[in-house]
Amino acid sequence: MSHATAAAEFIADAERTKWHDETIFFVRKKRDLAAASVPEWELLRETASQIKRHTLSRLDEYLEQFEANAIRHGIKVHWARNGKEHNEIVLGLLKERDVNLLVKSKSMLTEECGLNPFLEAAGIEVVDTDLGERIVQMRHEHPSHIVLPAIHIKKQEVGQLFHDQLGTEAGASDPDYLTEAARNHLRDKLISAGAGLTGVNFGIAETGGIVVCTNEGNADLGTALPPLHIASMGLEKLIPRLDHLGVFLRLLARSATGQPITAYSSHFHTPREGQEMHIVLVDNGRSGMMGQSEFNRALNCIRCGACLNTCPVYRRSGGHSYHATVAGPIGSVINPARDPEKFESLPFACSLCGSCTEVCPVKIPLHHQLLAMRHELGKRHLLPMAKTVPMKVAGAVLRRPWLYRTMGKLGRVSLRWLPRFLIYNPLNVWGRQRDLPEAPKESFRQAYKKRAPQARSDQEKSN
Amino acid sequence: MAAREDILNSVRANRAANMDLPSMEQVWQTFDEPLTHFRQMLTGIGASSELLPDSAAADAWLEGRSDYTQSASTLSLVEGVGKSTLQLDQLDTPHELSGLDWAVLPAEFGVAENGAIWVTDHQVCHRAVYFLCEHLVLVLPTSQLLHNMHQAYQRIAGWGSDDRPAFGTFVAGPSKTADIEQSLVIGAQGPRSLDVLLIES
Numbered sequence: 257m258s259h260a261t262a263a264a265e266f267i268a269d270a271e272r273t274k275w276h277d278e279t280i281f282f283v284r285k286k287r288d289l290a291a292a293s294v295p296e297w298e299l300l301r302e303t304a305s306q307i308k309r310h311t312l313s314r315l316d317e318y319l320e321q322f323e324a325n326a327i328r329h330g331i332k333v334h335w336a337r338n339g340k341e342h343n344e345i346v347l348g349l350l351k352e353r354d355v356n357l358l359v360k361s362k363s364m365l366t367e368e369c370g371l372n373p374f375l376e377a378a379g380i381e382v383v384d385t386d387l388g389e390r391i392v393q394m395r396h397e398h399p400s401h402i403v404l405p406a407i408h409i410k411k412q413e414v415g416q417l418f419h420d421q422l423g424t425e426a427g428a429s430d431p432d433y434l435t436e437a438a439r440n441h442l443r444d445k446l447i448s449a450g451a452g453l454t455g456v457n458f459g460i461a462e463t464g465g466i467v468v469c470t471n472e473g474n475a476d477l478g479t480a481l482p483p484l485h486i487a488s489m490g491l492e493k494l495i496p497r498l499d500h501l502g503v504f505l506r507l508l509a510r511s512a513t514g515q516p517i518t519a520y521s522s523h524f525h526t527p528r529e530g531q532e533m534h535i536v537l538v539d540n541g542r543s544g545m546m547g548q549s550e551f552n553r554a555l556n557c558i559r560c561g562a563c564l565n566t567c568p569v570y571r572r573s574g575g576h577s578y579h580a581t582v583a584g585p586i587g588s589v590i591n592p593a594r595d596p597e598k599f600e601s602l603p604f605a606c607s608l609c610g611s612c613t614e615v616c617p618v619k620i621p622l623h624h625q626l627l628a629m630r631h632e633l634g635k636r637h638l639l640p641m642a643k644t645v646p647m648k649v650a651g652a653v654l655r656r657p658w659l660y661r662t663m664g665k666l667g668r669v670s671l672r673w674l675p676r677f678l679i680y681n682p683l684n685v686w687g688r689q690r691d692l693p694e695a696p697k698e699s700f701r702q703a704y705k706k707r708a709p710q711a712r713s714d715q716e717k718s719n
Numbered sequence: 720m721a722a723r724e725d726i727l728n729s730v731r732a733n734r735a736a737n738m739d740l741p742s743m744e745q746v747w748q749t750f751d752e753p754l755t756h757f758r759q760m761l762t763g764i765g766a767s768s769e770l771l772p773d774s775a776a777a778d779a780w781l782e783g784r785s786d787y788t789q790s791a792s793t794l795s796l797v798e799g800v801g802k803s804t805l806q807l808d809q810l811d812t813p814h815e816l817s818g819l820d821w822a823v824l825p826a827e828f829g830v831a832e833n834g835a836i837w838v839t840d841h842q843v844c845h846r847a848v849y850f851l852c853e854h855l856v857l858v859l860p861t862s863q864l865l866h867n868m869h870q871a872y873q874r875i876a877g878w879g880s881d882d883r884p885a886f887g888t889f890v891a892g893p894s895k896t897a898d899i900e901q902s903l904v905i906g907a908q909g910p911r912s913l914d915v916l917l918i919e920s
C-alpha cells in the first residue's frame with residue numbers, strides 16, 4: 257500500500273489528526289527549548305556526527321574490539337546475519353533454559369526482526385514492558401513512533417483496552433489511574449520472568465559494555481531480577497570510547513522529548529552474580545547499507561525521534577501510514593534503501609522542507625537523502641505512474657513554448673468554469689483536502705507585457 | 720561462526736569514507752552556581768532535594784517524615800542515615816525486595832547540567848534495589864558535584880577496563896512515563912519518588 261493511501265485512513269478522523277499533529281509538535285517545541293539551553297549544542301551535533309562517521313569507517317575493527325572486551329567481562333557474544341538468525345539465537349537461549357516468560361524493554365530491532373510472533377509461535381509468552389509498547393502489544397499493533405509507541409491511541413481507548421484485559425473500571429480513562437494499573441500488571445510480569453531482553457542504545461568498543469536508556473526503569477527491572485539477560489544490538493549502535501557517551505547522552509533525551517536526560521541511563525558491563533548475559537549483534541542489511549555512500553549516514557541515527565516530531569507529513573499522517581518498523585523521515589531513507597520495491601512511495605511522503613535535517617542530533621542530511629532516494633528510485637524505474645506520466649507530459653509541454661502558452665490558457669479558463677466534480681475528483685490527488693487557487697484572468701506573460709512599458713517609462717523618469 | 724566471518728567481511732568490504740575522531744577537549748558548559756542549577760534540574764525532572772549540614776541532620780529529616788517512619792520495610796546502606804528492616808546480603812534472591820517501601824542509598828556523584836546522579840552496584844549486592852523500592856533516597860556530599868557529562872565520564876575513565884566492572888547508572892528522577900496521551904505520570908514501573916539528600920561538605 258502506498259503511503260498516501262494508508263495516510264488517507266488516518267486522516268479520515270480529522271479531530272484525531274489535529275490532536276496528533278499538535279501533540280507531537282508540542283514535543284518538538286520542548287526539544288527546541290532543551291537544545292537552546294545548551295550553548296554548545298551545534299558543537300555537540302557536529303562532534304556526534306563525526307564520532308559516528310568515524311566509527312563506520314572502521315566498524316570491523318571496533319566490532320572485534322567490542323566482542324573481545326565483552327567476552328573478557330563474561331558476556332557471550334552472538335552474530336546474526338539477519339532477523340531470522342537473530343530470532344533463532346534468542347529462542348535457542350530461552351529453550352535451553354526452559355524459559356516460558358520473557359520480559360522485553362524497548363527494542364525497535366526486535367520489531368524489525370519480528371521476534372514476538374516468532375517466540376509466541378514457539379509457545380513463549382513475551383511481554384513488552386515499556387508502557388506504550390505494552391499498549392500496542394495488547395492491541396496487536398505495532399508502535400507508530402520510535403520513541404512514543406502509542407502516540408496514535410487516545411486515553412479512552414487505553415481505558416477500554418485495560419478494562420477488557422486488566423480489569424480496570426469501565427469508562428475509566430485517567431492516565432494516572434491507568435498507569436497505576438499497568439504498573440501492577442507489569443511488575444508482576446517483571447518479577448516472574450525467566451529472562452529479560454533489552455535493546456541497546458550504545459555499545460562501547462573500548463569497554464565491551466552497553467548502555468540502555470529508559471524513563472520507566474523497565475530495562476533495569478527486567479535485567480536485575482531474572483537469571484538471563486539478552487541484549488539485541490544492531491551493528492551501527494557501536495561507538496569507540498566510553499567518554500563519547502558524554503556527547504550522545506547530552507543529545508539523546510533533549511532531542512527526543514526535551515528532557516535533560518532520561519530517568520535511567522544504565523551501563524551494563526558484566527552479568528550479575530548468578531546471571532548470564534548475552535549480546536546478539538545483528539546485521540540484517542546494515543553492512544550492505546554502509547557501502548551505499550549516498551545513504552550510509554542514515555546508519556548514524558540514534559533513534560531520538562526528533563525528525564518524526566518535526567515532520568509535517570509524519571505529524572499529519574501517523575506512523576502506521578509508513579507500513580514499516582521505523583516511520584518518519586529516517587524511515588523513509590532506511591526502508592527504501594533496504595527494500596526499494598516495497599517502500600517506493602516513502603521518499604515522496606515529504607515536502608523537502610528540510611526541518612528534519614535541522615533537528616537531527618547527529619546531522620544526517622535527511623532531506624538531501626530523501627531527494628537522492630527519489631532519483632535512485634527513478635533510475636530503477638520504480639516511480640509510480642501518477643508521477644511518471646505527468647512528468648513526461650510536463651517535459652513535453654515545457655519543451656514547446658507555444659504548447660505551454662496554450663495549456664496555460666486552457667488551465668486558467670477551465671479552473672474558472674469547470675464544474676467542481678471535474679476538478680475535485682478521485683483522479684486529481686491535488687484536489688484533495690485543498691482548494692485549488694483561484695485562476696488569474698491573464699497569464700504572467702500577458703500581465704508583464706502590459707506592465708512593462710509603464711515600468712520602463714517610470715524608470716526613465718526617475719533617472 | 721560462519722555468521723561472524725560473513726558479517727565482518729561484509730563490513731570490511733563496505734567501510735565508509737575515512738573520518739578522524741573529533742577531540743573531546745572542548746569548552747563544555749559550566750555553571751557559576753552548580754549546586755543551585757543541580758537542584759533546579761532535580762525539581763524539573765520530578766525529584767526533590769534537601770541541603771543538610773551532616774548525616775545526623777539527614778537522619779533527622781527522614782525521621783521527621785511520617786510516611787517514612789510508618790512504613791513497614793526500609794533499607795539503608797548509608798551509615799547513620801535511616802534504618803533497615805532487612806539485610807540486603809541475607810536475601811536469597813533480589814525478588815524478595817519487592818514490597819520494599821524505602822531505600823536509602825549512597826550516590827557517587829551528581830551532574831549539574833541535567834540532575835543525573837551516578838550510582839553503581841559496587842557495594843550493593845542486589846542492584847534491583849534501586850529500581851524495585853517504592854521510594855528512593857540518594858545521599859550525596861555536595862563536594863561530589865560535577866558540571867557536565869564530559870566531566871562525569873572523565874571521572875569514571877578506566878572503569879570498564881577492570882576485570883569485573885560494576886553495573887552503573889545515571890539516575891535522573893523517579894521513574895516516569897507519558898505514554899498515555901503524553902500526560903506525565905510519575906511512578907511507572909520503578910520508584911514513585913526520588914529524594915536527594917545533599918550533605919554539605
Ligand code: SF4
Binds near residue numbers: 556559561563619
Ligand atoms: S535521523 Fe536523526 S533526528 Fe531522526 S531519529 Fe535518527 S537521530 Fe533522531
